[in-house]
Amino acid sequence: MGKYTLILMYVDSEETLDLVRRGLGDIGLYLTPTVVITWRERRDVDKRLSRAKAHLMDAMEKGFKGEFSYAVIELTEDQYRGVRQLVVIRLIKEVESMISRGEALLARIRSARDVNRVKGALDSFNRRYRWVVQLHEVFDVKHDLLRKLMDLTMEMMNEYERRVR
Structure with a gap:
């Protein structure tokens, strides 16, 4: 088994989710709109999450209001x-x-x-x-x-x- 990571996200709107997804790119498989499972290295996951936050911050500087938080869980074999x-x-x-x-x-x-x-x-x-x-x-x-x-x-x-x- 490869190493898999689950990303659980909270967003307050579809617009926020769109901005976050743009920053995440093709990070993995979306099990739900706010739950992603990925095989990417943790370093890449962190980089993409930072990019997603940057997209959101850029929009907020222009007056957009949105909330985004997340949890990253590196899955064990049993969890996967x-x-x-x-x-x-x-x-x-x-x-x-x-x-x-x-x-x-x-x-x-x-x-x-x-x-x-x-x-x-x-x-x-x-x-x-x-x-x-x-x-x-x-x-x-x-x-x-x-x-x-x-x-x-x-x-x-x-x-x-x-x-x-």
């Missing part, structure tokens, strides 16, 4: 086993969402008169796809839906390439 099912459920939900989005995008690719008009959406999908696959690898989660997403992504790319030619 306790939250692993939440990780699996969250990843399955993410893959289901990606499959739905991918099927709609495949339909757009197939029906587009100018397939280049969907290039931006395809690029965005591919970035998210790579992130989701990375999360599955990091948390060592395997399920049939991930295979379905991989097949769908391959089909989308093949269809796009075929239509571009």
